Amino acid sequence: GQNIDQPTEMTATEGAIVQINCTYQTSGFNGLFWYQQHAGEAPTFLSYNVLDGLEEKGRFSSFLSRSKGYSYLLLKELQMKDSASYLCAVREGNDYKLSFGAGTTVTVRA
């Protein structure tokens, strides 16, 4: 199984940058996902990393280090609409199912 840790809450100012860290312990690592979830809504896919390095998608970037069991999601130029829960999820083995961290609630203040 997996042990996935991420901070519970983070607060940042509009226009700033926030980095959400995720550490995991697993055997047979086969990819790490980041999802955004607004209150009362389903999770929305943000990024998928399976190789080491940085993946950039507009204001959002995700980084992975497999040797360290570590990933982060970087949110730049924060907007009020970015206030949400951000979920780190790990895929193990070849069966495609995901194990989720508890989520990080990000609050963006004006």
Add this chain to the structure above:
Amino acid sequence: SAVISQKPSRDICQRGTSLTIQCQVDSQVTMMFWYRQQPGQSLTLIATANQGSEATYESGFVIDKFPISRPNLTFSTLTVSNMSPEDSSIYLCSLTSDSFEQFFGPGTRLTVL
């Protein structure tokens, strides 16, 4: 990405009853899953819905409580049986695309009184 719909979107049920949740996808997909998200918590995988065979359940979930059907590659159902207030949750179906990304349906918000 595939379009996923779920019915019902929400329901309020009495304890002891059962509710069947439907998940429809607009294209054929190999892998479909059912997750639960209890209030204030993250997602927990209930089972993998296998087309043409019995679902594969995760630890802590059993077929008698959560029977699942997957009659074809675009449709699945999850039944929550003999409900109790502890079953109040959001139930989400998800699928994996050919590019290994995993997408979620809009969810079914269940409240058990």
